[in-house]
Amino acid sequence: MTMQPSSPRVGNPEFLLEAKDLKVTFRAPGGKKLHAVDTITLGVRPRETVGLVGESGSGKSTVALTLMRAHEPEGGQIIFDGQDVTHLTYKELMPVRRRLQMVFQDPYSSLDPRWSIRRVIGEPLRAHKYGSRAKINERVAQLLQQVGLPPDAADRVPSQFSGGQRQRIAVARALALEPKALIADEPVSSLDVSIQAQIINLLRDLQERLGIALLVIAHDLALVHQISDRIIVMYLGEPVEEGPADEVVGKPQHPYTVALLSATPVPEPGGGSKRIVLTGEPPSPIYRPTGCRFHPRCPIARDRCKTEKPPLKEIGPNRRVSCFYAGEMPPPRDLWALENVPLPPGVERAPRPFAVGSSRAN
């Protein structure tokens, strides 16, 4: 074994999975640099769910893949369970990967179409020499049950399952080795709404039961808000705002977070009339704007924002934002004011966070 259990633990002991000043660069055509992630620092505690939100090109998926060591970071450190894994070799990574697993976005391309489900879920078990064939089959049956699939699913192939069922299979495979942490990259974005909720509930259930840490990457802020303890909002390769889920959504400080919140269509008659619509599109990560990366699209940008880059500043416990004028742009509409839309049976309306005198919702 190349792992050294006796070596001293590094990093913040609070966190199970940690990224410190992580920077990822790709080579773009013409020898230019594409700054995919520049830079992010994050930590996920055991049993905690952290949501990483952003639009395409924000670098959120690159963060996920780099944490898995599928991309090599240009700078920074990745720490998992007290061990610096940034530069471990493929072989040294094996015991790490056993404890840190991933669920991908598209269950149509992440499962080999010719393999039986038994083989798909059993693969990590075989790779990590879990035990005899009988023992592996027993574990596969147990996993199928955990993710809510019938035992006879083991003998079928992926094409015989719907998208939601395939994602259950992907979750079962990720859980096979009893990981301590799970990274899920857009785990439900290819699924229908009624099925999305099934998979999200499954992830939450399993997390509670198995006590795993969860890093969820998604573009849907409403969805991330539902499942996360903490949220990190990314724009053009860097975090612009982070904090407890209800605070980021209930009292957004960065103009981009406010715009993202107001951009989410809500099933409310007459919705959308009070929305902040950003002009333009996210700039290229090859040619980034100077100063604040968001300033060309920012409704409240001033001269200073064009030249000076705002630091990610601590504004409260676990609460950070990178904007000189944080909190100056209030949300344009009250997302808690959906009085016309009835609540689903058995559900109560959440108290408004930060209405006068109230604290964190829930």
Added chain:
Amino acid sequence: MTAIQEAAATGRSVATADTILAVKDVVVEFPRPRQNVGFRAVNGVTFNLNRGETLGLVGESGSGKSMTALSLLGIVPAPGKIVEGSISLRGRRIDNLGLKEMRTIRGKDIGMVFQDPMTGLNPVRSVGAQLTESVMRHQNVTRAEAEEIAFRALDQVSIPSPRDRLKAFPHELSGGLRQRVMISLALINHPEVIIADEATTALDATIQAQILDLFRLRLTKATMIIITHDMGVAAEICDRIAVMYAGRIVETGTIAEVLSNPRHPYTVGLLAAVPRFDIRRPKLVPIPGVPPTAEDIIRGCAFKSRCKFAQAKCDERPPLTHLGGRLASCWFPRGA
């Protein structure tokens, strides 16, 4: 009260002099291999679209919403075909027209915006060439006039520096701009009806917001069918919605009616499954089970296997019936 107002107020799709598109009992069927019962992707869909009205067809994958749109344009992919029902545009049957006649209707009378602008646009021709081609095919104008119309069309959908963009190829534009080009292409011949199939689904949230604003603010007088899986999108730009499940409309009415007081258990479930900021619950409320697939043969109510209110009666198919102002097909409707 005008007919539109009345239709909007009651959610009823009454055919009037203002009716642009009348769809009646349309069935789109695909043969099943080795079986004599075909798969009905669209199974008896009826609605009327009045002038200036925006109708949302909402449903999940496989509900038949896109196939309904394709049937309106006469481009149902083979071996599927319309086997029953009628489609009339301003009183003229168009479901039985030949290829050539249909071609004069597409683009001229009915404009279409597809989900993926990369497949909806020709990758090897400039934006300007595609726009002018469409103008010259349907309007009696010179090339120079057509180019001017193309310029104005891009300007109309708020594309910055439209003159330069005419020379651009689709791959040179961002996703948001490409979708704007698609919309200008759909609008350029002033069609009677615009059909937008998941026009904002592939876009990022802030870009989707821009396109929704375009629909909401610039196309207020247009007659449109919006096909979407997203109740939020429908709520923003539609006057009426029709919720589809397994090839049928299960509930239809005004946006306000259906969203504030959904009656069909599927509509209730769909609304409950959407993550909302105002509810932070320990768990989302999914609809159990999976929707029927093309292999399933449906008897009675298609939703019954997933419905917690289903009873023996549901083995019999519930008809679309008036419930207050709207129509819903359920023996045991929710709400009141």
